[in-house]
Amino acid sequence: MTAKKITEFLAHLRGAPGQRVVLSRLGFALATLLLMSLITFAATSIAPEDVARNALGREVTQGQVELFIHDKGLDRPFAVRYAEWLAGAATGDFGVSAVTGRDVRADVMPRLGNTVVLALLALVIGVPLSLGVAVYMALRMGGWQDVSLLAGTTVLTALPEFVTGMGLVLLFGVTLGWLPIDSTALLFGSAFDNLSAYVLPVTTMVLVTAPYTIRIARSSICESLASAHTRAAILNGLSRRRILWAYAVLPAATPIINTLALNLVYLISGVVVIENVFNFPGIGRRLVEAITTGDTYTVQAVALLMGAMFIIINLAADLMAAYVNPRLRAR
Amino acid sequence: MSVNYLQGSDAIAPGRVRTPGLWRTLAASGGGRIGLGLAAAMVAVIALGPSMAPYSPTQIGLGLPNDPPSSAFLFGTDELGRDILSRFLFGGRSVVLMPLAAVTLAMLVGGGLGVLGAYVQVRPGLEWLDRLISSLFDLALALPPLLLALVLIAGFGTSPLVMILAVAVIFAPRTGRILRGAAQAVVTSDYVAAAQARGESVLYILVRELLPNIAATVIAEFTLRMTWAVIFVAALSFLGLGAQPPSSDWGLMVAQARSFITVSPLGVAAPALGIAVLSVSLNLIADALARYLDPASGKPGVSL
Numbered sequence: 177m178t179a180k181k182i183t184e185f186l187a188h189l190r191g192a193p194g195q196r197v198v199l200s201r202l203g204f205a206l207a208t209l210l211l212m213s214l215i216t217f218a219a220t221s222i223a224p225e226d227v228a229r230n231a232l233g234r235e236v237t238q239g240q241v242e243l244f245i246h247d248k249g250l251d252r253p254f255a256v257r258y259a260e261w262l263a264g265a266a267t268g269d270f271g272v273s274a275v276t277g278r279d280v281r282a283d284v285m286p287r288l289g290n291t292v293v294l295a296l297l298a299l300v301i302g303v304p305l306s307l308g309v310a311v312y313m314a315l316r317m318g319g320w321q322d323v324s325l326l327a328g329t330t331v332l333t334a335l336p337e338f339v340t341g342m343g344l345v346l347l348f349g350v351t352l353g354w355l356p357i358d359s360t361a362l363l364f365g366s367a368f369d370n371l372s373a374y375v376l377p378v379t380t381m382v383l384v385t386a387p388y389t390i391r392i393a394r395s396s397i398c399e400s401l402a403s404a405h406t407r408a409a410i411l412n413g414l415s416r417r418r419i420l421w422a423y424a425v426l427p428a429a430t431p432i433i434n435t436l437a438l439n440l441v442y443l444i445s446g447v448v449v450i451e452n453v454f455n456f457p458g459i460g461r462r463l464v465e466a467i468t469t470g471d472t473y474t475v476q477a478v479a480l481l482m483g484a485m486f487i488i489i490n491l492a493a494d495l496m497a498a499y500v501n502p503r504l505r506a507r
Numbered sequence: 508m509s510v511n512y513l514q515g516s517d518a519i520a521p522g523r524v525r526t527p528g529l530w531r532t533l534a535a536s537g538g539g540r541i542g543l544g545l546a547a548a549m550v551a552v553i554a555l556g557p558s559m560a561p562y563s564p565t566q567i568g569l570g571l572p573n574d575p576p577s578s579a580f581l582f583g584t585d586e587l588g589r590d591i592l593s594r595f596l597f598g599g600r601s602v603v604l605m606p607l608a609a610v611t612l613a614m615l616v617g618g619g620l621g622v623l624g625a626y627v628q629v630r631p632g633l634e635w636l637d638r639l640i641s642s643l644f645d646l647a648l649a650l651p652p653l654l655l656a657l658v659l660i661a662g663f664g665t666s667p668l669v670m671i672l673a674v675a676v677i678f679a680p681r682t683g684r685i686l687r688g689a690a691q692a693v694v695t696s697d698y699v700a701a702a703q704a705r706g707e708s709v710l711y712i713l714v715r716e717l718l719p720n721i722a723a724t725v726i727a728e729f730t731l732r733m734t735w736a737v738i739f740v741a742a743l744s745f746l747g748l749g750a751q752p753p754s755s756d757w758g759l760m761v762a763q764a765r766s767f768i769t770v771s772p773l774g775v776a777a778p779a780l781g782i783a784v785l786s787v788s789l790n791l792i793a794d795a796l797a798r799y800l801d802p803a804s805g806k807p808g809v810s811l
Contacts, residue, residue: 209651215655219662325777330538336738338745342761342768346779350772351522357768366774449742453765464746467661475661479654486651 199432206490224250230470233272272479292456296382306386310393329387341453343382359456385439392435396428437493444486532799542791556596564597564755573770594755595777601756606736609674617679621687647680672748689724725797734789
């Protein structure tokens with residue numbers, strides 16, 4: 177084989193530029209996930225004594241602690257325990273919580289369902305709303321509606337999630353009394369209770385994520401509205417709807433999609449705080465509960481689960497950005 | 508190549524900070540003015556509050572539990588009979604000081620590494636150090652920030668110190684990348700080459716030659732990082748993972764008063780409003796500073 181053929185063969189192995197990007201991003205995501213699992217496991221169980229004391233409480237003898245450590249196999253080398261834990265985690269086995277005495281997976285799964293519903297509702301309501309508001313503002317650029325909405329989004333972007341959430345609770349729960357002040361009804365309430373338990377958390381999520389999307393989308397749409405080809409389309413007498421869609425919104429798709437992906441990534445961490453504002457029975461609330469009660473196995477399970485979701489969504493967002501913007505594909 | 512040693516833009520004394528027109532730009536924009544005004548008001552409340560508080564913030568049983576506002580207790584009392592107004596007036600300090608500590612630490616470590624990375628780019632044989640630092644940053648940036656903080660707190664215990672360190676760990680690579688980028692633009696300058704030729708130490712070049720010339724970026728980055736840190740730290744305190752009882756930290760105060768929100772709503776409203784005004788003011792200042800650095804931009808920040 178000549179040198180040229182070898183280079184061609186190697187290039188073939190590496191795949192087309194597009195494939196190469198997908199593969200390298202996939203590899204990076206896997207490495208990140210592995211790192212996250214290592215940090216999670218190392219931080220929470222590098223000291224077997226702490227794990228034992230967390231599980232057993234304060235009133236135990238040194239003998240009981242040592243028995244627990246030996247019983248759970250915590251006296252084996254760190255690498256062995258990590259490998260075993262990772263293998264278990266890969267098959268969905270996170271052990272039995274020493275604090276609650278329940279199987280961690282059976283405990284976490286229903287809560288994961290609640291969280292996913294919450295995030296999806298926020299997305300389904302938030303995305304069309306943000307885009308609608310952005311188009312409305314762009315069409316009235318500089319007018320009082322645009323300026324006051326812009327000021328509103330500036331304030332909302334700056335607020336911590338729990339302040340926004342508490343503001344809504346104070347307004348709709350305490351002052352007006354229209355909605356329940358927390359979401360605990362999800363655990364035992366009727367269908368109507370369940371529905372109303374979602375309203376404030378979903379509203380909070382939308383109010384936290386939408387302002388950023390609105391600002392980015394508004395400025396991209398303003399830019400494409402002001403361009404020469406939009407003016408040409410107006411002069412050509414195209415319909416208002418067609419101009420809006422084909423000349424203003426579609427060309428602004430790339431930054432908007434990037435922003436939406438950012439939002440999705442954000443929702444993963446946003447749920448932690450927002451679920452705690454409303455005592456919403458999701459995995460974010462469970463994670464904080466587990467940290468406060470020293471429930472090591474549950475912390476590990478939820479952290480790994482949320483970390484995996486974060487990294488997968490990040491990967492999807494990256495690939496989507498590469499798909500809509502060919503310039504990123506070349507890298 | 509000829510250099511005008513008297514008038515060239517590089518010809519400033521080492522160690523002199525250059526941020527021409529920074530205050531003027533800040534005061535010129537409406538948002539910047541409002542931000543500065545609100546921030547000044549909040550600093551006054553937070554700094555003078557403790558000396559104006561009528562009672563001790565931690566004294567239990569001053570009044571009846573969850574007493575409504577009265578002339579003795581202007582904001583009412585909380586579930587332990589403590590004065591809500593006094594707790595509010597004391598509770599602002601940690602809301603500012605804990606993020607300040609975290610951001611300072613992040614900027615010293617992360618920013619230091621970033622500027623060092625930029626500098627070794629012009630030191631033949633040391634380029635690998637820059638690549639190492641950059642890859643470390645990239646890897647750290649791929650991790651979910653809030654989750655990383657929660658995991659570190661779960662592992663090392665719930666205390667303000669652990670939380671500050673966790674937040675610093677999360678912010679360090681972010682700050683590092685920004686400052687590395689800013690320093691990259693000035694490492695090729697003649698004054699750096701001159702300092703090298705004089706045989707100055709690496710530390711001297713980083714602190715006296717590079718730092719003053721990226722001062723505007725450092726100030727803007729510091730403000731931006733502070734706005735995020737205030738939100739992040741307040742959220743962690745709200746989750747019970749930062750400030751610990753009996754502290755009257757605003758985030759913790761909101762969380763504790765949450766259970767009694769229907770009987771004494773002011774226990775939630777007062778500290779929540781304090782945090783809201785503080786973070787809005789910091790955000791407005793950060794936005795105005797970003798416009799100073801890059802007049803074409805005006806990008807709003809997103810936290811977490």
